Every structure is written in structure tokens, then in C-alpha cells.
Amino acid sequence: MSNPILLSDGSGVIMRHANFPSCYVTRRHVDVWCPPVDTRKRAVRYPVLYMHDGQNLFDPALSFIGVDWGMDEAATRLMQDECGGGVIVVGIWNSPLRWREYMPDKPLAGLQGRALRTRFAEQAGGEPLSEAYLKFLVRELKPFIDKIYPTLPDAAHTFLMGSSMGGLISLYALIEYPELFGGAACLSTHWPAGEDPLVDFLGAALPRAGWHRLYFDFGTETLDADYEPYQRRMDKWVQRAGYRVGHDWLTRRFSGAEHSERAWRSRVDMPLAFLLGWKAGAAVHLSRLP
Template sequence: MVHIILGAALAVLLAGGVSVSSKTTRTRKVENRKAAAEARVAVRFEVRFPAVSSPDTIYLSGNLKEAGAWRPDGMALDRNGHDLAVGVARLPAGSVLEYKITRGSWSTVEKDSAYEDIPNRLFVVPAASEHGRDGVVVRADVAAWADAAPRPASTLTGDIRFHERFGSRHLGNERTIAVYLPPGYETSKARYPVLYVHDGQNAFDAHSSVIGVEWGIDERCQELIESGEIPPVIVVAVWNSDDRMSEYTTAVDTGHGQGGRGRLYEKFLIEEVKPYIDRVYRTKRGREHTAVMGSSLGGLLSLRLAWERSDVFSRAGVVSPALWWADGEIFRRIERSQRPPKISRLWIDMGTAEGGHPEFNVDTLRRLGSLLEKKGYARGRDFMEFVAEGADHSERAWSARVGDILKYLFN
């Protein structure tokens, strides 16, 4: 059995063949390629972790279906003592596994020793022929758990109102909605444009944020409004649910085995949330004054809403979007469109250090920009394509550029 320690150099193995004209040989080559594609390698994970008093199960949550397709309770490991968990997964040979270790939720995900977020762990699954039935062993050490960190104090800034247990007949669940009101709202009779933000628990407050880091949208709005760089705006932060992955997508991703409730979430946002906000607060209700923004799957959702529901949203912040979802289904959706929607402002961006394949992510963003140009949108005027040098896929990175996004969307 071969032992692999995380952090060692990972080899990418390339296999070649000899071209011959024999039909029998060609058939064998096709069969061999098929067998190679279906080949699996037994990977044994041994995870050491800080002892916890509760009997929580330890999980791997990763990009591959076998590792839970990014569900926080993806692949359960067996506890072996108070600080060791083990489990075996049969992973596709040659695949790249990105993963984190959790205790069943993102609020109990692993952290570094300073309780900071860590990059995804990476493991390249070797060729099956190298290790045979013995497989390989991957050892990982968890430095700390997110829920063991001292929760940061509330960082709310300005006038923020909470609507808890906001129910949806379309989705059949409840969530919190937080509403930021601009300076002078209480002493004015004016109406204001509105920005709807997905993953709203991360928008305003480090205390409610999943990883203890907020976007700082409330602070940026206060600064930009008071300096006159953007007009006063209302921000509606819609918290996510445990079914986030399915609610934010309309297509099922076969690798993740999830997705497809996006139409219901769209109805929730447009038919339930927006009418309530328009009734309770002094909003400018027209499409020209309504924007939507989100990151990752929330960025993908914001792009789709702007593209398909421009009758409601004329502006969108598409931040680090998960354009890869369902094999790039969003590109096919846009390509099929005969009449481009009337989008006033569209911000699209990506960091150069996002995930295990940052070059691919940036190239995919550029592909989106080229497609928008093909559909008749002008760079700068209709959309802004921004590549954030050195930025990873995190709230901290998004916070660093949210001010620029707000200025673009509302000027």
C-alpha cells in the first residue's frame, strides 16, 4: 500500500498508445479507453482532528460525487478513537479531488490554527494500474473547527432591519431577511433603488457569516452614499437555506446529483420577497431601479435572473460565478437566446487564485465576456469584466471589491 501525505508534490500521469490500422486492435483500444475511464482507485482517508466532546461524525465534503458533491455531510468517515476518523472511497482514476473536512455542516468546517479559512485540499487520484487493489492512503490533520472559534462581535453598521422566519409557499421553508436602509431614510419621503443579495447572512455581519467574515456591504454603502459616490440605496440580504445548492440552480449537475429548484427560488424572490419589500419600504419598484447580486452559485443565479428576468432586474453583480455548473449549462442557455434582454449594468468577475483550477475559471469568465459581446453588449457601457489578481474564492476577497461593484451598478 502506498502512503501519500498531503502537501507533497502531485504527479500528473500521461498515457499514450501506438496507432495501428487493425480493426481488432482499434476495438481493443476503445475498450481499453472505456475501461480506463471507468477505472476506480481505492483511496483510504485517515483524518486526525482536535478532540470534541460530542460524538459528531467526521465528513469529507468535496467536488466529486463520491465525496458528497460539496454537501457538508458528504462522505461519512468512521470514528476510530477520540481523534481519528477513517474511510475508503473508490474514486475515478486520474480525477482531481478538492475537499474540506467537516463535522456535518459548514458551521463546523475545518479551519487553520488561527481559525481562519483554508484553501480546498487537493488530491490527484493516480492511475489504477499503479496501485492495484491496495489503493492509496491520504492522511490529513485538522488544526481547528470553525465552531470552536470565538464568534466575532456583531459588525452591523447603519440602520438594518430583520425579518425572521420569512416563509415561502413556493419553497416550503423559512429564512431570515435583513434590510439595510440608507442614511436619511427615516427623515425623508424619498423612494430608493433596491439591491437584492443572495447568501444574505454573509452580507452585513461577521457574527452571522458562516465563516466569520462579512462582505461589508453595509459599511461600503454608508461610505459611498455619504461621499456621494453612489445614490442612497436599499439592500435586501436574503439568507440562504440548507437547500442552497438546489435553490440557486435550475439545472441538475450530474456530478453533484443536485440542482433544479431555481425556478421556485425565482418565484420566491419575485413573487414573495419583492412585493413584501415594496409594500413595507419606500422603494423604486421598476426594473431600472432593481438589482441583484451574489457570489459562486449566487453569482450564477444572479446572471440567470438578469438574463431571463430583465423585466424585474436590470442590473446584476455576478461575482466569482460557478459557470461550470452542469457542464456550463448557462452558456448554452445564453447562446440559445434570440433576443438579448435589456440589461443596464452587468458586473462579472473572477479571482486568479480561485479553486484548484484558477486558470480555467478565469478563461471561463473571459468566455462569458466574449459571449456577451457576441450578443451585442458593449464592455464598460453594458458590462464590466474584472479579473481580481491574487483573489481567492472567499468572503474576504469579495469584500475587497464590493465597493467597486456597487459604484458600477448604481452609476
């Protein structure tokens, strides 16, 4: 089911699991990047980062605009700078149903969300499919990854990251399955998809502070120009939940940054290091996780 691709720059190995089967969603590729193997440490196991829009992560030829995130390069760079000990990156390709799969479902189920749900269904061609997507992630993909790869499978070492709608589904996955994931990085989160009712629902449902990490950011150009009021609204919820800036929560504003893979590539080191606790002052020790 997988075709290994050995990178020539010494930055690890990518295994492609083509057309990964699922009972919940349509088949899609899953790319898994593993750090370079140290033959002296054959028993080493790694934390895992699950990322959405996986075709945009490693290969510019496959990326949406011809620029990839350079996740293999970012992880290798941080390892070489002695900021951390490695991570496995799982890139889940999106599908033609991306909008529906990444849109949180429950925030649109109540009275406040009905109008938004109707509008979303009209614009996206149907109801949200995020519940099925998350079942694919936690019931099928994560068990497979933990079985095949040398992972640290507990929540303290399992994280999520995405941009735009991928930021929404990353946060939603953390909220729905806090016992499986230890943190989420949400870059340029597309809050306008559900406006204030979406922000308030997710904010009120945040997992308890001290046991998870939250990273948010946004730029000031193109689509990102609309995000700051929503992000500040979410920040109030995060504060209310007891998260502390620089300890288990960061929100960053990048002046002049646009809504693009190029922008996310330029700053991905920051959320990666923060989630994994690889930067001085950025880590919260999650040894208390069940």
C-alpha cells in the same frame, strides 16, 4: 415578522424578517439594510439590491468564515464620497438546499444538459430548485419589500448580486425576469457547476443590451483559478449581445484574489457602484426601460 436592529456606527438600520414564509421554498431570514434617514427628505425613495447568501453581508459573527461583506459599510462609504444617493440592500439568507436553489434549472433540461443534470442531482442530493427560488423572489419577497420599504420598484432601479453559486442565480434571475431587474453583478461565478453547456445557455439567453447592466469578476487563486476560461467564453456571448465594456458591462480579473468573503468584501464597492451608476464612466442611463 421583523426585529429592527439599529447599528451604532450611523450606517443605517437593519430590519430582520425572521423565518420569512413562502409557498415555494423553506422559510429563511431576510435582512434589509436601509440607509440613514435624512429628515429633510422624508419622501426619498431608493433603488434596491437583492443579494443571496444574506447571512454573509452585514455581521461577521454570522458569516461563513467570520468575515462579512460589509455591505452596509460599502454603501455608506459610497454615499459619503458623494458617488450616489443611497440604496436598500436585501440580504436573503441561504438554506441547506443552497446548491439546488441556486443552480439554474433550464440549462440542464435539454439534451446537452442531461448528463450534467444527472451528475448534479447525485452530488447535490436532488434536482435544481431554482425555478421555485425565483418564484419566491419575484412573487413573494419583491412585492413585500416594495410594499414595506421606500423603494423605486421599477426594473431600472432593481438589481441582483451574488458570489459563486450566488453569481449564477443572479444572472439566471436577470435572464428569466428581465422586466423586473435592471442588472446583475456576478462575483467569482461558479461556472464549473454546469461547464460550457451552462455558459452557452445563459449566454444565448442574455437580455438585450442597452437596457441592463452586467458585471462579472474572478480571482486567480483557490476555486477562482478555474474560472477564467469559462468567464472568457461568457464574455464572447456578452459582446455578441451588444453590451459595451465600461458602459453596460464590466468583467474584471483580480490577480491573487481567492474564493472567499474576504476577497469579495475587498472589491464589492466596484460592482455596487457600477450597477447603480454611481461611478463616472460606469453608468448607462436606463430611462428607456418600460
